[in-house]
Amino acid sequence: MIKRLLVTLGAMLFSITVNATDSVNILVYHHVANDTPASTTISPSGFREHLQLLRDNDVTVVPLEDALAALRGNADIDLPDKAVAITFDDAYENIHTNAFPLLKEFDVPFTVFVATDPIDQNFQEMMSWDQLRDLQDWGATITNHSRDHDYMVRHSPLDDAWLQAMIDNISHAQQRLTDELGDGVPRWFAYPYGEYNESLKQALLEEDYIAFAQHSGGMNADSDWGAIPRFAAAGVYANPETLITKINSKPMPVNRTALPDMLTAETRPSVTVELTDTSDMSRSLNCFVDSAWVDAEWLDDTRFRVSAPDVLSDGRHRFNCTSQARSGSFFYWFSQPWLVQTDR
Ligand SMILES: [Zn+2]
Structure with a gap:
């Protein structure tokens, strides 16, 4: 789809042609630090490289909310070509210390998925509610990664009582997020470890959540909104060359x-x-x-x-x-x- 966009720059008026797109690639990070587990970590200098890489390749980092709204058919929001959204899981304090200054410097929107019990219990390596409010005040979206970050489907039996317990777990986290951060917390949920099954996914969709997983791939309007893929961008996946291939990819059209x-x-x-x-x-x-x-x-x-x-x-x-x-x-x-x- 080719759209004409008008861009004002100072007193000048340019008319440029850009390719609007119908898909977005979502990146997921955990730690931004030098001393945390390698498989889920990118160093602060590596993270800066990623932000620079996006800028140098004309990739636009969009608020996840805008991406979802555009893909849901909101005609007021055009996704730019090469649209990416940045997410962090778990709310480690090093996101506040190491990533947040860079995200502000590059003026890049982002989302943090939070498991609420570790915040409520003041875990040392996690952000506090005050630190999460800092991010939120700047414009970040803070949302749901369960109450306790336990495995959700490694249980037996996976019966009605189990499913209700999982929904109660997620509802508790949603309530704590709303208590601490206000009514604007969206009903988004990232599965701990990216693990889900069909019945949990369906229950979340019935509860009006949009849910995110951790397998690779982009999303578009036809994606499974109960298990949206995200590209891991840390650990062995931090390599800029493979990352740019992922960022340029589009979802394969499948049933x-x-x-x-x-x-x-x-x-x-x-x-x-x-x-x-x-x-x-x-x-x-x-x-x-x-x-x-x-x-x-x-x-x-x-x-x-x-x-x-x-x-x-x-x-x-x-x-x-x-x-x-x-x-x-x-x-x-x-x-x-x-x-x-x-x-x-
Ligand atoms: Zn997690």
């Missing part, structure tokens, strides 16, 4: 209603992906099971299958597939998260 539940008892799970629009996709797929390349199998013109080549251990795994666009130098991205639990 998501045909996709399996994240939670599975299968040790060698398999997914059949139905493409809803193949017009701009090359038929050459690059698929990975965790970090190992696998051959995807085309079943017909619009369906391909990816299977785990070996037994997967209990725990989280990911299938990722990309396909080069015909229309430009970017990839279409598909991701299927798994939580393998053989004891159920």
